[in-house]
Amino acid sequence: MEKKDLILIRENTAEIYVHSSDKDSIPSKSMHVFYNKKMELNRDISNLAVMAYNELYNPDKLIIVDSMAASGISSIRMLKECDNIHTIYINDVNPLAVELIHKSISANELDNSQIQIIISRKDANFLFTEIAQKTSIESEVLLKKPNIISIDPFGTPNLYLDSAFKAIQRINGLLCVTATDTAVLFGIRPNACIRKYMSKPLHTEYCKEIGARILLNFISRMANINGMGIFPLLTFYANHFVRIFCLTLKNKNRISTSFNNYGYIVHCKKCHYRKAFNRNPLQLPRKCPSCDNIEKIDYAGPLWIGQMHHEEFINKLIDLNNNLKYYNGRRIHKLLNLVIDEINMPISYYNLHKLCQRLKLPYVPKIEEIIQIIKKKGYKVSRTHFDYLSIKTNMDLISLQNCLLEIKKKEFVN
Ligand SMILES: C[S@@+](CC[C@H](N)C(=O)[O-])C[C@H]1O[C@@H](n2cnc3c(N)ncnc32)[C@H](O)[C@@H]1O
Numbered sequence: 001m002e003k004k005d006l007i008l009i010r011e012n013t014a015e016i017y018v019h020s021s022d023k024d025s026i027p028s029k030s031m032h033v034f035y036n037k038k039m040e041l042n043r044d045i046s047n048l049a050v051m052a053y054n055e056l057y058n059p060d061k062l063i064i065v066d067s068m069a070a071s072g073i074s075s076i077r078m079l080k081e082c083d084n085i086h087t088i089y090i091n092d093v094n095p096l097a098v099e100l101i102h103k104s105i106s107a108n109e110l111d112n113s114q115i116q117i118i119i120s121r122k123d124a125n126f127l128f129t130e131i132a133q134k135t136s137i138e139s140e141v142l143l144k145k146p147n148i149i150s151i152d153p154f155g156t157p158n159l160y161l162d163s164a165f166k167a168i169q170r171i172n173g174l175l176c177v178t179a180t181d182t183a184v185l186f187g188i189r190p191n192a193c194i195r196k197y198m199s200k201p202l203h204t205e206y207c208k209e210i211g212a213r214i215l216l217n218f219i220s221r222m223a224n225i226n227g228m229g230i231f232p233l234l235t236f237y238a239n240h241f242v243r244i245f246c247l248t249l250k251n252k253n254r255i256s257t258s259f260n261n262y263g264y265i266v267h268c269k270k271c272h273y274r275k276a277f278n279r280n281p282l283q284l285p286r287k288c289p290s291c292d293n294i295e296k297i298d299y300a301g302p303l304w305i306g307q308m309h310h311e312e313f314i315n316k317l318i319d320l321n322n323n324l325k326y327y328n329g330r331r332i333h334k335l336l337n338l339v340i341d342e343i344n345m346p347i348s349y350y351n352l353h354k355l356c357q358r359l360k361l362p363y364v365p366k367i368e369e370i371i372q373i374i375k376k377k378g379y380k381v382s383r384t385h386f387d388y389l390s391i392k393t394n395m396d397l398i399s400l401q402n403c404l405l406e407i408k409k410k411e412f413v414n
Contacts (some may be wrong), residue, residue: 008107011040012326013080016071016104019096029154033097034070038239041328042152043074045317046176048324048332049234049245050082050148050315053174053314057247061086063146065131065167067124067160068092069155072101076108079115087116089146091127124151130165133165145169156184157215158196161222165248170228173248178221180241185211187300202267204299206274206348207385208237210265213347215242216304217262223248229255234317235308236339237386245313261306265347270296272397274356275390276305276347290397305347314340338385342392345382349390350397355404365407367391373403 006017019032027036054062062085066075069164075090090101098121105111105119120127133147147169151157157177168175179185184192187203187210192198198221199214201207213234220230232248249255262279273290277283279302287294318336319327356364367383371391376382379395393400 002162006103009035011037011043011073012077014073014076015074015099015107016073017107018071019100028089033094033100034154035073037243041238041331042243043077044321044326044332045234045236045243046074046150047078047081048079048317048320049174049176049313051320053148053233053245054082054084056313056316058147058174059173059367060147062148063087063144064148065089065127065146066091066150066152067127067164068151069101070094070097070152072097072104072119074150074152076100076104076110079110079113079117081211084370085338086116087118087146089118089127089131091120091124093121093123095121097121098104112407114170124153124160125163127162127166132163132166139389141154143320145173148174148176152178152179154258155179155181156196161219162225165223165226165228168248169355170248170250174232174233175219175244175246175248177215177244177246177272178241179388181198181207182211182237182240182242185214185242194321199302200300202265202298204267204274204300205272205351205354205390206386208242209348209384210300210303212237212242212308212386213242213300213303213305214300216244216246216308217302219244219246220258220261220304224255227255229258231258231303231310233310233313234339236335238335262302263305264299264301265303265305266297266299268293270401271370274348278305307343309339309343311340311343314343326388335385337382338388341382342384345384346391346394349384349387349392350400351387351390353389355401359401359404361404363406369407370403374400375404 004313007020008015013344018035022031041184069090069092093310127307134143149164149168151160157179183189186207187201197214197218223230235244264277267274269287270293271291273288288297321332352364371381374393374395381393384390386391
């Protein structure tokens with residue numbers, strides 16, 4: 001590869017090489033080496049997560065595996081922006097990517113860094129297995145297990161999770177997983193979801209949350225198979241991807257307790273009733289508890305019905321973000337504040353536009369207006385990062401609809 005075919009681009013503190021012919025193409029698998037400027041937000045939040053993890057859960061030196069590094073942008077930014085890194089594995093199966101990673105490491109003057117930088121061109125599963133073997137007690141060259149593993153594939157991460165759990169530190173490891181197969185998780189391709197995640201999705205107004213919970217459930221089950229469990233720190237959707245940060249745990253009692261997080265969502269396609277149920281599928285209602293309809297009652301799952309985020313972690317991310325002044329800082333601030341509002345709120349959300357459309361209302365009230373009305377009536381209510389036009393509430397749907405109708409009546413009187 002001639003240097004003349006490459007150009008240097010900057011993202012925050014890092015400069016990386018990309019192929020000139022890739023520069024203006026729409027990010028896709030067919031690029032020589034994948035780079036998507038829009039995923040900068042993902043990398044910003046990943047860096048915040050690494051810093052927060054190091055402060056809150058693991059003061060030791062960090063061993064990080066960036067298993068699908070592409071241009072290496074995420075690793076190079078971590079090396080430049082995060083402290084306390086001992087070792088980083090920068091890996092990609094694409095040989096052109098590995099060539100670029102070497103060049104970009106030099107361009108950022110990291111070749112002589114004190115940090116151990118291990119660049120490789122391996123299949124991620126092979127790399128994880130190799131790490132797992134070298135970190136097992138039987139190994140002749142016993143290494144420490146990585147405490148952070150990032151999986152950022154094209155599409156589903158499903159086939160990398162089992163070996164990632166074998167490689168990662170078993171207590172308080174940080175697993176960072178991206179899924180971009182949103183058509184699958186959000187129920188546009190339901191059979192593919194059953195095949196890939198062993199779970200039935202539903203294409204409803206809150207399908208993004210269902211998809212994120214299906215992915216969480218799958219990650220957790222993969223942990224269970226490996227004698228571990230997970231503790232979710234942050235689960236978010238942005239720019240057509242879902243990203244999950246979770247801690248590993250291996251305490252048998254905590255694993256058994258976490259089974260309470262497995263369940264189903266029952267949804268009526270006629271009256272839009274929805275409710276989460278604990279893990280026994282035999283107890284799911286056969287007719288809609290709200291309108292008694294039998295034909296239109298449906299379900300999604302198994303999925304994660306527990307908390308998706310951890311308040312202490314998100315507050316730390318918010319603090320760090322306020323200090324760091326990223327280009328995406330304001331967007332991250334908004335997203336994290338919405339995420340914090342979601343904690344302890346019921347599963348699912350109502351899109352105000354869709355609700356008003358169904359009620360044939362001639363207008364949609366301001367989201368803050370309806371939030372205040374619901375609060376005054378004594379119910380819990382919040383916005384959600386999954387959909388900026390939606391609210392989460394424990395108010396039942398009929399009362400919620402009545403609130404909207406009341407606003408309409410008031411407008412007429414005025
Ligand atoms: C979405 S890109 C990763 C983007 C990158 N993390 C970033 O922040 O720009 C997916 C990358 O995974 C690599 N990849 C796909 N399958 C792989 C596998 N089985 N093992 C390792 N790398 C793989 C691809 O070559 C591609 O570079």
